Amino acid sequence: MTAPLVEVLGISRTYRMRSGLFGRAASVHAVDGLSFGIAKGETLGIVGESGSGKSTTGRMALGLESPDQGSVRFDGAPIATLGSSAWRAQRARMQMIFQDPLGALDRRLSVADQIREPLDIHKIGTAAERDDRVHELLQSVDLNDSHGRRYPGALSGGQRQRIVLARALATRPDFLVCDEPVSALDVSIQAQVVNLLIDLQARLGLTMLFISHDLRVVRQISRKVAVMYLGRIVEYGDADDLFARPQHPYTQALVSASPAPGRRSTNRIVLTGDPPNPAARPSGCAFHPRCRHATARCAAEVPQLVALDDQRQVACHLTTGARPKTQDAA
């Protein structure tokens, strides 16, 4: 196994929120002691509901937000201090794709100017070389120069997301974080963008962190998958294997809720109880109020992420202690 390009070591992030008339400050543990690594050229998918801390994780992995605890290492060295000039220079090597491409683009600049912007910022190449690179980038996302002259408002959602992708790739980054890159797009367009991402990832040898609530998309694009629930990873493993044999009750519920060809919907696990609220994190295993198998131990003790075999890690008292019957979902 090669050394990971991106290494996340026990990061936590807590937000303070004021609520109510007298502004009692409450702590919201968005991310709580998370660790993972992504090997060069690999894609890690992060799956979770909203409020699971997956976006915060992506931002911290990219250095856009500093963790309160723990550290993020990139290419063997800690990420530079947020906002410093070293940090800015490092942006050329790591980039982000956003959920809302229209929001991520400046409506008052032509898209060619925006694709060119990272080259201007990092002073890469001469003016002519930058123009050539813009042309090349437009081609690589299946657009042409006439698209480049337009403004974001005059493009479709899928085209905009390709522009964002082209801009992110302009400086030939090593690491790309995609935060729900297709969830704002029409389903028919989603597949195109996902295929383009898979294509480019293979062609350019990109290392990616792919964040989504959509299991199908994650499964299609990721080699490894981490399932998050209320700021913690509850299960981690190879994508195909994890979705075929989910071990954690939460993963099982997610997999059963996700439509898949050839599976009957009768054995669907319906989650009951409140959806996860990071401001009111249950004690012990955060999932226990909604878990069918929960025991007294689950409410009292936080389960650690433990390797089940050399492929799979699960944070569940049931799987590490008395294992429940494995569900074969596929």
Add this chain to the structure above:
Amino acid sequence: MLRYFAIRLSRALLTIALVVTFAFIVLRLSGDPALMIMGPEAPPEVIAAFRKAWGLDHPIWVQYLDYFKAIGQGELGRSMRDGRPAIQLVLERIPATLALTIPAFLMKVLLGIPAGIYAALHRGSAIDRAVMITAVAGFTVPSFVLALLLVLIFAVQLGWLPSGGQDSWRHAILPIVTLGFGGAAVLARFTRSAMLEILGQPYIRTASAKGVPWRRVITDHALPNAAIPTVTILGFMVGSLIAGAVVVESVFSWPGVGRLLVVAVANRDLAVVQCILLLVAMTMVTSNLIVDFLYGLLDPRLRSKGAEA
């Protein structure tokens, strides 16, 4: 609730502190106060004694604190012109100013608010247009131009009213009308847009759709809600009762605080200017505070907003 008022009160005190700081900074920027006050011909030993007496030989932050202390104790200096305490000069003039600004304020409220409400309820009517045109005129015609036009018409051409002085109630009519007109126009425009905004709200439409008589929709729902933003601007108007008549008092030679200020500025009578500045700040802050308390009573939602801000 208590917290809301505590925040408002500390803000008010902060504003006063800022005004004092402003006065201190401008005073120091203006040059050597010893020379300014004693005059350039004063002998050096007199200047030195003055500096010592006023603490001007201390570091600047000590002077700053001393300045606060002096103002806190009501030491506002003496007028350079006749040597009387500045505060006394200013207080003497307040009744004359209020004699103009209070009737003018009533005129603004009694004309402006009904006109604004009427215009909003009869949107597009001739009266609405007239109110809007008058409101625009009230904004674009400066008070000194309006004052001179009124003098030209009613004093010079028609000879009905005196053009200046303070001998009888008739002398007060033109200044009051000048002051009241502009304010009434602003208030009418403001009330109109506040009303229109409220009338566009879903709950108004719901109330009228439920069959509540239109008159009751207006009196029970629209007016109380439109009152909330209008109170702010009224508060500002009350706060400027003392300061609002600077230009008009000068045009009509009305011996109020505003005219005193203009004369003091022209003569660079710093103690008087400083005193009026503080007086204006106090009235503004006090009226803002009253408005905030009224807000707290009128709109419970603002209490929680205020606590977060």
Add this chain to the structure above:
Amino acid sequence: MTDVAMKAPAARRLRWPNVPVSVIIAVGWIAAMLVLAAFADQLAPYGFTKFDLRNRLSLPGNPAHWLGTDELGRDVLSRLIVSIRISLLIAFGATAISAIAGTTLGFLAAHFRGLVEQAVLMLADFQASMPFLILALAVLAFLGNSLPLLIGLMGLFGWERYARIARGLAISANAQGYAAAVRQLGATPQRVYLKHILPNIASTLIVSMTLVFPEVILLESGLSFLGLGVQPPMTSLGNMVGYGREYLTRAPWIMLAPAITIVVTTLAVSVIGDWLRDKLDPTLQ
């Protein structure tokens, strides 16, 4: 005519047929004022301080003095043209200063948050809660008077509005969207604020400028009217009204010409501002 308009490309550019007459007149008036101000020396028929003692208090319509003369026989038209130049210079200079200062402070508040933001908001509250005329008079009393000081002083007027707008819009741009996206590309804060946020909020700021500008004209003319603004021998619109007040009974035209200019100019800017606000920025009330 409508057919042509329908077939025109659906760009967001403003087409002339859609511009109301009042706005065209207002733009024309402002343009005329600017031409008068720019070429005041060439256009003024006489020197603005030149006496014509044979034609004192001459009525308007006089072929030698279209707008008449004042008590010293100075040509009212020439004085008016020079006054327009000075008043517009002050108004434009002051509006530019307050727009630049306010926007900068708003951006600083949005960028640094925390103490800087609290300080800016506190100053903005202070400014909004004190009648500006009183503050201006205090400064003039303490610091004396000169044209640069007057422009600078008027430049303190209205900055808090730009600061509030710039802060609010920059914070929302930073929180989500293009500004955050450009920042993570590695752009410096200057680039984010000047190249991206500023062009995006420019229309809102310009609308605010059209609201502040007439108020600056009124403030300056008020101060000058009181004899505390522009000092003779220089002249401004407010000065002329103040001077004309002495001759209200005998020669009202001395006061009427500048007074009408003030009123029409503020009206024109307000008309343009209202129209721009509807066109560019429906979010402003």
